[in-house]
Structure formats: structure tokens, C-alpha cells
Amino acid sequence: MAGRTLYDKIWESHTVGILPTGQTQLFIGLHLIHEITTAPAFDMLRENGMDVAFRDRTFATVDHIVPTDVRQRPFLDREAEELTQALEKNVEQFGVEFFGLDSMNQGIVHVIGPQLGLTQPGMTLACGDSHTSTHGAFGTLAFGIGTSQVRDVLATQTLAMDKLQVRRININGALGTGVYAKDVILYIIRRLGVAGGKGFAYEYGGEVIDRMSMEERMTVCNMSIEGGALVGYVNPDQTTFDYLSGRPHAPKGDAFERALKYWKSVASDSDAQYDDLVCYEAREIEPTVTWGINPGQSVGISERLPKPAEYADPDGAKKAYEHMGWQPGAPILGTPINVAFIGSCTNGRLADLRAAAKIAKGRKVNSAVRALVVPGSTEVKKLAEQEGLHEVFEAAGFQWRAAGCSMCLAMNPDKLNGREVSASSSNRNFIGRQGSPQGRTLLMSPAMVAAAALNGKVVDVREYE
Amino acid sequence: MSEIIKIVKIEGSAVPMRGNDIDTDRIIPARYLKEVSFARMGEYPFYDERFDAAGRKKDHPFNDPEYKGAAILFVNKNFGCGSSREHAPQALHRFGIKAIVGESFAAIFAGNCTMMGVPTVTVGASQIEQLMKSVEESPRTQYTVDLESKTISYGEKKIAIDLPETYRTALTAGSWDSTALLRANLEQVRKTAAKLPYMSAFSN
Numbered sequence: 001m002a003g004r005t006l007y008d009k010i011w012e013s014h015t016v017g018i019l020p021t022g023q024t025q026l027f028i029g030l031h032l033i034h035e036i037t038t039a040p041a042f043d044m045l046r047e048n049g050m051d052v053a054f055r056d057r058t059f060a061t062v063d064h065i066v067p068t069d070v071r072q073r074p075f076l077d078r079e080a081e082e083l084t085q086a087l088e089k090n091v092e093q094f095g096v097e098f099f100g101l102d103s104m105n106q107g108i109v110h111v112i113g114p115q116l117g118l119t120q121p122g123m124t125l126a127c128g129d130s131h132t133s134t135h136g137a138f139g140t141l142a143f144g145i146g147t148s149q150v151r152d153v154l155a156t157q158t159l160a161m162d163k164l165q166v167r168r169i170n171i172n173g174a175l176g177t178g179v180y181a182k183d184v185i186l187y188i189i190r191r192l193g194v195a196g197g198k199g200f201a202y203e204y205g206g207e208v209i210d211r212m213s214m215e216e217r218m219t220v221c222n223m224s225i226e227g228g229a230l231v232g233y234v235n236p237d238q239t240t241f242d243y244l245s246g247r248p249h250a251p252k253g254d255a256f257e258r259a260l261k262y263w264k265s266v267a268s269d270s271d272a273q274y275d276d277l278v279c280y281e282a283r284e285i286e287p288t289v290t291w292g293i294n295p296g297q298s299v300g301i302s303e304r305l306p307k308p309a310e311y312a313d314p315d316g317a318k319k320a321y322e323h324m325g326w327q328p329g330a331p332i333l334g335t336p337i338n339v340a341f342i343g344s345c346t347n348g349r350l351a352d353l354r355a356a357a358k359i360a361k362g363r364k365v366n367s368a369v370r371a372l373v374v375p376g377s378t379e380v381k382k383l384a385e386q387e388g389l390h391e392v393f394e395a396a397g398f399q400w401r402a403a404g405c406s407m408c409l410a411m412n413p414d415k416l417n418g419r420e421v422s423a424s425s426s427n428r429n430f431i432g433r434q435g436s437p438q439g440r441t442l443l444m445s446p447a448m449v450a451a452a453a454l455n456g457k458v459v460d461v462r463e464y465e
Numbered sequence: 466m467s468e469i470i471k472i473v474k475i476e477g478s479a480v481p482m483r484g485n486d487i488d489t490d491r492i493i494p495a496r497y498l499k500e501v502s503f504a505r506m507g508e509y510p511f512y513d514e515r516f517d518a519a520g521r522k523k524d525h526p527f528n529d530p531e532y533k534g535a536a537i538l539f540v541n542k543n544f545g546c547g548s549s550r551e552h553a554p555q556a557l558h559r560f561g562i563k564a565i566v567g568e569s570f571a572a573i574f575a576g577n578c579t580m581m582g583v584p585t586v587t588v589g590a591s592q593i594e595q596l597m598k599s600v601e602e603s604p605r606t607q608y609t610v611d612l613e614s615k616t617i618s619y620g621e622k623k624i625a626i627d628l629p630e631t632y633r634t635a636l637t638a639g640s641w642d643s644t645a646l647l648r649a650n651l652e653q654v655r656k657t658a659a660k661l662p663y664m665s666a667f668s669n
Contacts, residue, residue, distance in 0.1 A: 013660070013661065014657065014661070015657070016650055016653050016654050016657045017650055017653055019640075019643075019646050019647075020634070020638070020640060020646065021631050021632075021634045021635040021638070021640055021643075021646070022630060022631040022634055023631045023635070023643075025646075025647055025650060025654075027654060027657045027658055027661070029661065029663060029664070036498050036499075036550075037498075037549070037550065037551065039501045039502065040502055040503055040551075043502065044644075048644075050644075050648075053651065053654070054658070057664075064498075065499060077499070079499035079500065080499060082499075082501055083499055083500075083501055086501050120663060122663065123663060128549060129548075129549060130547065130548050130549040130573060144549045144573055145549060145573070145576075146549050146550070146551035146554075146573060146576065146577035146580065147503075147551040147577075148551060148577065148580040148581065148642070148643075149576070149577075149580065151644060152643055152644050152647055155644055155647070155648060156644070156647040156648050156650075156651060156654060157654060157658070158647050158650075158654055159647075160635075160643040160646065160647060162629060162631055194486055194543060194546060195486070195542060195543035195546065195569060195571070198543070198569065198571070198572060199572075225547075225573075226547075228543065228546065228571065228572070230572045230573065251666055251667045255666060255667040255668060256667070258662065258667040258669075259662070259663070259667040262662045262663070262667070294486050294488070294546075313485050313486075313542070315484070315485075316484065316485050316486060319484065409490075409495045409548075410495060410496075411495045411496065411498065411499060428488075428490070428547060428548075430488045430490040430491065430547060431490070431491055431513075432490055432491065432494055432513050433490050433495075435495075435496075437494070437513035437518075
């Protein structure tokens with residue numbers, strides 16, 4: 001019998017049964033919830049007299065709407081206050097563990113799950129947020145879901161799902177200096193397209209992924225959904241196990257040894273059969289910057305902006321040029337920016353802040369640039385401060401903020417104004433994404449954002465490394 | 466979760482929304498996700514494309530009186546990509562959209578729509594062009610999306626549509642609201658959970 005993938009193995013062990021619709025009822029090992037996509041789900045439970053089926057497998061935090069400057073309650077934004085209160089009421093009524101604003105464990109849901117050791121290999125995980133694929137870095141099958149599905153997981157700890165195919169993506173060779181995990185995933189999405197992953201789970205592998213830290217693997221898996229793949233994962237290995245060891249919710253002692261055995265057993269077999277295989281060479285990947293209005297519209301830093309005709313969808317590219325105001329053929333290098341944002345579930349972890357601080361150290365943010373550093377969690381903030389990173393950033397002229405999603409989606413007061421251009425370490429450059437309908441977003445690695453902040457324009461971070 | 470509603474035929478006029486990769490941030494800007502319920506979402510679909518900063522209407526299919534009352538939305542490729550926010554299909558549905566016909570849909574969006582009883586069905590590139598042209602030329606054209614015969618028809622014309630068989634079954638059998646189906650197996654759920662070593666924290 002041919003070998004099986006991690007996806008096949010976890011799917012099988014978590015299958016409860018086949019539903020009359022033909023869908024699989026899949027058990028969900030861990031459910032993470034936050035303030036934005038849950039209130040109607042809890043309302044539906046109440047209306048139907050249902051309880052949370054596995055409350056000890058459910059954890060809640062606040063991240064999307066929290067202000068990152070003044071966190072005093074009640075929030076100045078009345079709606080943000082109401083939504084936070086709704087979650088507080090729901091977790092209390094249903095007995096769900098909650099990492100609120102005053103908790104050291106508060107943070108972006110995809111940063112705290114791994115940080116606490118809640119996210120583990122061989123698990124299924126769901127969260128009402130499309131970047132849930134982040135947790136796939138641990139060899140977890142992690143699904144971003146809608147609110148009706150949140151209700152299903154709360155009520156039954158299961159989801160009705162259709163099985164995906166698996167595409168193996170190998171990144172071979174070694175990344176050059178100044179080329180980061182963010183550049184790898186932007187490159188993959190550029191090559192395979194924003195809808196290329198539809199119907200697939202992405203299994204990332206090859207020498208580059210093997211050598212990556214957990215933080216880097218999380219950055220890659222995080223943006224799977226931007227390539228159209230609902231699920232993205234990396235097979236668990238020693239790097240994974242070392243990361244988990246000693247985390248608050250990770251097994252300890254003998255239990256850790258037993259866990260290791262299970263975790264190793266879920267990795268894809270060496271002779272696993274994949275539905276598709278693509279291979280890329282790391283040397284082809286440069287520091288990468290998006291120029292358009294979806295994460296697939298990007299170029300290497302040394303390239304010029306493509307002609308619309310070079311895209312499969314020239315009308316889409318034309319619409320992007322119309323919104324962004326650039327001309328095809330112009331270099332991306334030197335594009336002026338107004339705002340620099342370092343943070344998000346893509347690039348708001350300690351390793352990301354270190355990479356940015358290395359560039360910022362002893363230098364000054366351009367006087368025309370508003371620059372923000374928003375740690376992905378309260379714990380990341382604490383660890384960064386222990387290393388003195390906040391001093392590096394503040395001395396350079398960056399604002400040092402409290403943890404949250406912040407300007408990735410601008411549901412809190414951190415927003416672009418008018419036509420501002422943002423150099424951003426987040427995951428989406430959609431029209432209006434950062435809070436201004438006319439605003440413009442250039443996605444890039446945290447180090448590239450830091451370099452852009454210093455210069456007031458897009459530069460090649462390799463000049464600093 | 467309430468009474469069983471079988472979704473087999475959707476009839477009505479249509480509205481075209483041209484362009485590939487229309488993301489859920491465009492369908493509903495994030496600031497409207499701060500509302501505690503979905504109740505008012507019908508006021509907001511494509512808000513920033515339909516209204517300027519002063520709240521004045523802009524040129525947009527969803528503002529066009531010709532398309533008022535449309536029950537069927539025509540779209541191109543990868544519609545609903547990006548954020549998982551169910552507010553996006555809620556906004557479209559509460560605006561009046563009961564079925565979406567397009568070249569392709571993003572995975573989470575299509576799942577969200579199905580769970581609300583809104584079919585997302587696919588046709589080829591030339592067929593969607595034909596449908597969009599037909600509604601642009603005659604906005605009052607009446608269309609019928611039929612999940613049983615897997616067709617969309619208007620006048621004398623009939624075009625084959627496609628959708629995942631599991632979604633089609635769920636919609637036509639009235640089990641698209643999956644909670645009841647899932648809850649029927651809670652005993653089996655507990656048995657499956659008990660076999661997973663992490664559920665007992667690897668204690669044995």
C-alpha cells in the first residue's frame with residue numbers, strides 16, 4: 001500500500017462518520033475563538049438551548065478590535081466595547097477559558113495558540129478566521145471557518161467537511177541573505193495564483209522549509225489561504241518538538257515522550273502519494289513586494305512592474321493599476337511610502353520583531369513616515385522588551401504598541417488615511433483593507449518594512465545585511 | 466436548526482458583478498464586523514464601492530435601479546476570496562441575493578453560503594459572459610436556478626450548472642443547516658475523541 005500523507009492520517013483518525021449529505025463529520029481537537037466572528041454563534045446556541053459540547057477544548061481571546069495604544073475600558077469605540085462585552089458574557093455563561101485584555105496570554109489568536117503549546121501536531125483545529133492555517137506549521141490540520149461553522153464546533157466539536165487533495169510544494173536550496181519566510185510564501189502565491197490552491201491542502205517541504213524555525217513556518221502556513229488553499233501544513237520534526245517542549249499546555253515528562261511517538265507517527269510517509277507536486281529553487285526568490293490589490297500581484301525587488309498582458313487576468317491587473325496609481329514598467333524600488341506597519345498573525349512574532357529591529361538599530365525613521373510596531377501577543381511584547389527591542393524601535397522613531405491585529409485589518413483606531421501608502425508585514429493588500437477605501441498596501445517582510453520606514457520608500461533590505 | 470427548508474429552485478431577476486478575485490473585504494468592509502449581530506448587514510454590501518466618503522451613491526450594479534430586487538448574483542472567478550467573515554454572504558443574502566452563479570468561488574465563502582442556504586453554482590467562462598450580457602441587455606430577465614436538473618434557464622435558453630454533490634444534497638434535502646445533522650451523532654463524536662491520544666493529554 002502506498003504511503004499516506006499527514007492530511008490523510010489526521011483526516012482518518014478524526015472522522016466521526018459520513019453524513020447523509022456525503023460530507024465527513026470531522027472531530028475538531030482545538031477550537032480558538034475571538035470577539036469578531038462568534039457573537040451570533042453563541043446567540044444561536046442560546047436560542048436553541050444548546051451548550052458548548054467540549055468546553056475544555058475551547059479557548060478565547062480578544063485581538064481584532066483592541067486598541068493598541070490606550071487599552072482602558074470602556075473603549076472609546078462604543079461598538080468595540082459592546083463586542084468585547086458580548087464575548088466576555090458568552091465565555092462566562094458557557095464556561096470557556098478566556099485570555100482577556102488583562103491576561104498575560106492575550107494576543108492574536110494565531111500567535112497565542114502556538115505560544116501556549118495548545119497547538120500540537122496530529123490535531124485538528126478550527127477558528128473563525130481565515131488565517132487559521134498558521135497552526136499547520138505544527139503538522140496540525142487547521143481550518144478557517146465562518147460563524148455558522150463556529151456554532152457547529154461549539155455545539156458538537158465537529159464540522160461537516162469535504163476532503164481536499166494534497167499538493168506538495170518543495171522549496172529546494174538555500175535562501176539568500178535578506179530573503180525571509182514572507183518572501184517564500186509571496187513567491188509561491190505569485191507562481192500558483194491566488195486561486196491556485198482551491199480544492200487543495202498545501203504541504204510545504206524541501207530543504208528551505210526543513211531548515212526554517214517554527215516562527216518562519218508559521219509565516220508560510222499563515223498565507224496559504226491567500227493562495228486559495230484552505231489548509232497548509234509542514235510535517236512535524238525535531239524543530240517542532242523542541243519548540244513545544246516546556247510550553248504551558250504541552251505534555252510534560254512521560255506524557256511528552258508518549259506525545260513524541262504520536263507526533264512522529266502523523267508525519268507524511270516517505271512514499272506518500274500526492275495529488276500534485278511543485279518544486280521551486282530558493283535562489284530564484286528575492287525580497288518580494290506586492291504592487292497590486294491581491295497577494296499574488298507581487299514582484300522581486302529588482303524587477304519592474306509587469307504589463308497587464310503578462311497576467312492571466314489582464315483586467316484584474318488593470319484594476320490594480322487604477323487603484324494603486326502606478327505605471328507598468330516602473331521599478332518597485334523607490335516607491336514612496338507614508339506608513340510602516342510591523343505586526344499581524346503573519347509577522348508579529350518575536351523573530352519578526354528581531355529581524356526588523358536589526359535593521360532599525362541606530363537609525364531613524366524617515367520624518368514623513370508614521371511607523372508602528374505591534375507585537376502579536378502580550379507575551380511577545382514582554383519578551384521583546386526583555387531584549388530591549390522596544391528601545392531600539394522607539395529610539396528609531398517607531399511607535400511601540402500593545403498586542404492586537406491592529407492595522408492588518410484596521411478594526412481598531414490604527415488606520416490608513418486617504419491615499420496613504422503602507423509598507424506592511426501583514427497578509428492582505430485588498431482595496432480598503434487597512435482602513436481607508438483609497439489606501440494602498442505593499443506587503444513585504446518585516447525587515448523590508450523597517451528598511452522602507454527608514455528611507456520613506458521601498459528599498460532593498462540586502463543593502464543593510 | 467429550525468424547520469427543514471429544501472432549496473431546489475431559485476427564481477428571479479439578476480445583477481452582474483464583473484471582475485475576478487472579488488474579496489470579502491470589498492464585499493463588506495471590516496468596520497461593519499463590529500456589529501454584534503448580522504441583522505443590519507443587508508445595508509452594507511460593497512459599501513465603499515457604492516458610496517463615497519460623504520455617503521453619496523456611486524455608479525455600481527448594487528445601486529442601479531435597473532437591478533433592484535435581484536435574487537441571483539452573477540460573478541466571475543474566485544469570488545469571495547480572503548477573510549472567512551460570514552458577514553459577507555450575510556450581507557449579500559440580506560440584501561436579497563438567494564443564489565450566486567459564477568466561474569469559481571473561494572472555499573470558505575462557498576461553504577458559508579451553503580450553510581445559509583445560498584447555493585454557489587459554477588458555469589464556464591463563456592456561459593457566465595452570456596449570462597452577464599443577457600442581464601445587462603435586459604435587466605428584468607427572469608432566471609431559474611434549478612438544483613435538481615442542475616441548470617439555469619431564462620427565456621428559451623438553458624445552461625448547465627455545477628456544484629459539489631455534497632452541497633447539492635444538503636441544499637435540496639434541506640439539511641444545509643448542519644448543526645442538527647452533527648448533533649445526531651454526539652455519542653459517536655465522544656467515541657472518536659476518546660481514541661485520540663491528545664484528548665487525554667497523553668496520560669496513557
